[in-house]
Amino acid sequence: MQSFTEENYLKTIYSLASRQEGEVSTSALAEMTATKAASVTDMLRKLADKQLIHYKKYQGVRLTDEGERLALQIIRRHRLWEVFLVEKLGFGWAEVHAIAEELEHIRSEELVARLDAYLGNPQFDPHGDPIPTPTGKMPQTEYxxxxxxxxxxxxxxxxxxxxxxxxxxxxxxxxxxxxxxxxxxxxxxxxxxxxxxxxxxxxxxxxxxxxxxxxxx
Missing domain, CATH: 2.30.30.90 (Ferrous iron transport protein A (FeoA))
Incomplete structure (x- = not known):
């Protein structure tokens, strides 16, 4: 099982990779996570040992199939919680990100399935980001x-x-x-x-x- 920090790294690697072609650099990860490069390198080694990323020093990093599957699960949970916080609890869209950062680490598949059904199976979160499907597919948009x-x-x-x-x-x-x-x-x-x-x-x-x-x- 992954730690919260490891899950955050998987999500961040996915986010950075979706904006560019090729591997994600260690420096980009350090900037995105506000972490020292040495600490980033240590975490990447841990993720590589768990076969969640492909990593070679000085050559960047990319997710394995399993790493991408886990990243999409985390993103799905995060975005569903954001919908819940805005639509059901009345939070503003500027308030929900930090709260959803905590809730996304609740791993219960049954809870996520019921949350999705309760919300009417939304396709987008309050910021317009697509919500990955239960099977781990990220809907594509042409904006x-x-x-x-x-x-x-x-x-x-x-x-x-x-x-x-x-x-x-x-x-x-x-x-x-x-x-x-x-x-x-x-x-x-x-x-x-x-x-x-x-x-x-x-x-x-x-x-x-x-x-x-x-x-x-």
């Missing part, structure tokens, strides 16, 4: 970053890439919520910031950094 949308296009906000409390609170303040329809009214040629028109709302200024973390279709 674009708002930063890649052209002037005049009408799009719908579907998901966010950044889950920090500060970022989500900023979106709340800007009245940008999942499912809202927006029109890209203007793109600043200098800094790529965007002026959006929200349906039935006032124009909203969005920096390029924010636009890069909003996914639309």
């Amino acid at each position: 674009r970053k708002l930063s890649d949308v052209s002037t005049g296009e009408d799009v719908r906000l579907m998901a966010v890439l950044e889950h920090s409390t500060e970022f989500l609170q900023h979106l709340d303040h800007s009245r940008l919520t999942l499912g809202c329809s927006v029109t890209v009214a203007e793109i600043n040629a200098f800094d790529k910031s965007v002026i959006l028109h929200i349906t039935n709302g006032q124009p909203v200024f969005v920096s390029h950094e924010v636009a890069k973390n909003l996914l639309v279709n």
Whole structure:
């Protein structure tokens, strides 16, 4: 059985690997986990000994089939708990990540199955991330970053890439919520910031950094 720390590493490796091609570097893991490189290396050796990752020093790391299966289970539990916290307990989407980080380590398959059924088998969490299926498949989405949308296009906000409390609170303040329809009214040629028109709302200024973390279709 894996420790909570080992589970967190598997989830983080999966997350980093999904954003790039090839192996995940030790330095990227150290940055993502806010851990010293030496400690990361020690953990990778443990995971390799358990045959959960493929790892060679200086060559990066990737999950084995078993490691990916476990990572998807953890992600599934995390995202289902986030749905529960928002829809059933009234938490805001900016409040649930840290709580779900604790709940995701409850390994009862029966509990997860009942939670899924109770929630109506949701396909997405409150941040728009797809929830892995019970058989360990990650649904694929075809979204674009708002930063890649052209002037005049009408799009719908579907998901966010950044889950920090500060970022989500900023979106709340800007009245940008999942499912809202927006029109890209203007793109600043200098800094790529965007002026959006929200349906039935006032124009909203969005920096390029924010636009890069909003996914639309």
